[in-house]
Amino acid sequence: MNDINPSQTNQYLNAFNENILKASDAIANTESSSTKSLETQNETKLHNAAVSVSISTHSIMNYLKVKSTEATQGNTSAQQILTNLVSGNNEYVNFFSGKTTESGMSLESIGYEGKALNELSQGEAKALVSEGGFFGIEETSARVTSFVINMTGDNIEALQESRKGLVDGFEQAQKLFGGELPDISIKTQEKSLEVIDAKIAELLKTDAQKAAEKEV
Numbered sequence: 265m266n267d268i269n270p271s272q273t274n275q276y277l278n279a280f281n282e283n284i285l286k287a288s289d290a291i292a293n294t295e296s297s298s299t300k301s302l303e304t305q306n307e308t309k310l311h312n313a314a315v316s317v318s319i320s321t322h323s324i325m326n327y328l329k330v331k332s333t334e335a336t337q338g339n340t341s342a343q344q345i346l347t348n349l350v351s352g353n354n355e356y357v358n359f360f361s362g363k364t365t366e367s368g369m370s371l372e373s374i375g376y377e378g379k380a381l382n383e384l385s386q387g388e389a390k391a392l393v394s395e396g397g398f399f400g401i402e403e404t405s406a407r408v409t410s411f412v413i414n415m416t417g418d419n420i421e422a423l424q425e426s427r428k429g430l431v432d433g434f435e436q437a438q439k440l441f442g443g444e445l446p447d448i449s450i451k452t453q454e455k456s457l458e459v460i461d462a463k464i465a466e467l468l469k470t471d472a473q474k475a476a477e478k479e480v
Contacts, residue, residue, distance in 0.1 A: 328415060328422050329429035335411050336433025336456075338374045339404050340449050344437065345381050346399055347446040349389035356441065375407065393448055401448055405455040413463060420467040427460050 345356045371381070376398060379388065392399045412430060416422035434453045438445050445453075469477075 325422065325425045328426045329432070331415065332412050332426040332429030333433040333436065335374055336408055336430045337437045338371065338433075339399065339408060340434055340437035340445065340452070341440060342371060342376070342381065343393060343399050343404065343449045343452065344441045344446055346384075346389045346393045347448060349381070349384060349386060350393065352386065399448075401452050401455060404452045405459065408452075408456050409459040412460060418467060420464060423460070423464055423467065427457070427464070430456060430460065 348354065348356055378392070378398065381389075384392070391397055394400055395402065397403065408430065412423070412426045416426050431453075434445070434449070437449070
């Protein structure tokens with residue numbers, strides 16, 4: 265997995281918003297046509313623009329989902345390995361060779377700068393997954409949700425797609441380790457989804473609802 269570049273990700277979100285504006289402009293041009301021939305030409309242009317927007321938007325939304333999946337899977341996999349180390353089970357310790365898996369998933373890409381997992385002592389592993397530790401529930405959830413929200417901004421469609429990626433990330437990590445996740449990862453998932461769902465709910469509120477809440 266390549267390092268996550270927030271500015272690059274925001275370029276994809278900006279491109280998504282630009283696609284929406286292009287579609288709106290195409291529709292406006294069609295509605296303003298005054299002759300039959302112009303209407304026909306504009307309908308063709310609108311169709312072509314719609315196809316282009318659809319393809320571009322699909323690529324952008326897929327990118328957002330994949331990045332959310334990667335960030336979540338990397339964090340969850342690390343939690344799984346560290347939890348095993350704490351219990352004295354080093355079965356998965358070489359899952360990360362140094363700080364990167366064979367598939368290219370890098371711990372550095374999610375901000376971890378400590379020892380490679382296969383070099384940690386039992387005590388060091390415990391500290392990383394403890395309350396306040398880098399891979400503890402609070403820190404991991406905050407890291408994942410901040411990444412998703414910063415990546416998608418207030419674009420609700422992008423946020424909903426990234427939420428799917430977040431869920432996929434947990435599920436893929438679960439499959440990698442025999443279909444089970446440690447309690448810490450389950451609680452991290454619950455907290456992360458709670459934050460994302462709250463953001464989605466806020467974005468779905470109508471202006472009237474927001475105004476009513478301010479009056480209370």
